[in-house]
């Protein structure tokens with residue numbers, strides 16, 4: 115085993131929450147000291163994007179057949195809408211003197227470690243350069259200006275993470291949450307591009323060093339110590355049938371020769387705790403340049419949805435449920451099956467995911483009409499079925515219960531208490547219609563390459579984003595659950611080795627609203643200023 119893989123496996127093990135003790139985190143938190151969620155680079159030219167809040171008359175259900183949607187033109191208005199629907203604000207919440215923003219992409223603890231950039235070259239609408247998106251102001255900060263003579267015509271999105279934003283609250287486990295958030299960001303981008311009749315290509319061959327060069331993250335003097343950004347992913351926006359091969363080296367050369375401006379403002383917080391294991395795992399899991407498959411899973415539409423709302427409405431109304439009604443409203447079987455069908459790798463939401471699925475669902479059904487409460491499994495590809503059977507509890511029945519889905523009944527019984535206990539005693543895991551654990555093909559994947567550890571979490575985040583939006587579309591609400599007792603989950607399911615590991619939990623049901631919390635419009639502050 116090489117050192118990088120060992121570091122990653124050690125990290126994973128030491129950041130497991132256990133019933134008797136949580137993974138190492140800060141002993142006390144000063145809420146006044148929370149790192150600024152919104153990064154600004156001072157000294158850049160600012161490009162104001164067209165007014166946010168525009169609706170497009172594309173139904174959410176139409177995203178089941180994205181190839182039938184007409185591509186919108188690549189205008190500034192549409193680039194702005196893409197960024198807003200992916201990373202922009204969706205509302206402000208107010209409770210007494212506290213006021214906080216929510217965004218279209220969710221984030222563990224609402225800390226938002228993910229930063230988004232766009233790179234424009236050869237476009238008429240936006241001068242060639244690298245721009246940082248400021249979701250609060252809905253503006254672009256031009257970090258780099260480079261020659262208009264670059265031959266590649268494209269719009270790229272770059273994503274990075276400020277690990278410390280998350281570690282400030284969650285300590286050592288935070289690196290995992292940053293990766294989940296990145297997966298949610300990929301999902302958010304997928305829905306936003308599909309709404310515009312566009313698509314995203316994950317440019318997964320690119321090394322982290324190249325991404326750092328392209329986004330200016332390697333310009334260490336532009337960032338305050340400990341507040342730098344780690345490169346994560348580059349995506350290409352495809353408008354219409356743009357199948358041209360893309361040479362990234364020309365763009366890298368352009369940014370090397372470009373004129374950079376701006377310095378990241380301080381995130382205004384005191385670095386009381388330092389989490390060196392995060393720096394170590396980030397280094398060990400950094401990605402070299404690789405060859406990746408031109409993967410295209412067989413696409414098929416998920417089961418039909420009755421949702422008649424537009425995609426823009428569903429994306430903007432997405433929230434995390436804080437509480438569920440617990441007893442009253444069961445979920446219909448049709449809604450349950452539709453939601454699960456949308457997370458299969460053949461569903462269009464996974465069109466951009468170039469690799470065979472590595473994540474499978476173990477579902478705790480509490481209240482679904484016509485589905486006996488108990489434990490179920492949804493292997494996301496057929497070959498995993500036998501391995502999952504062989505590795506999980508011998509007493510599991512593995513009875514397929516639906517012809518339209520690879521959904522297997524394992525155990526009948528009331529799972530509410532253990533679902534809640536396993537998810538760090540959170541009632542959202544038991545008061546919902548169902549909750550679930552996302553189980554990864556862990557050992558084989560991480561033993562192939564250390565950086566694949568991150569990609570496993572991205573896949574769970576992408577599934578999570580699909581679940582969030584599907585829940586809204588069906589009239590329910592979901593919540594991602596990053597806090598769970600890892601090995602207790604494995605014990606319950608019968609996993610003895612680390613061949614399979616649960617990486618993320620999720621829950622969906624009828625939400626209870628806290629009427630004391632006021633909801634305010636996302637971008638009213640722009641009209642006032």
Ligand SMILES: Cc1cc2nc3c(=O)[nH]c(=O)nc-3n(C[C@H](O)[C@H](O)[C@H](O)COP(=O)(O)O)c2cc1C
Pocket residue numbers: 216217219220221222223224291294295298432433434435436540542593594595596597
């Ligand atoms: C990776 C991840 C893990 C999360 N874990 C939990 C959790 O354990 N418990 C919880 O109540 N909410 C959890 N959430 C929900 C976040 O707190 C929520 O997304 C954030 O406060 C922003 O609110 P919004 O989703 O309504 O925009 C999680 C969200 C994500 C993306």
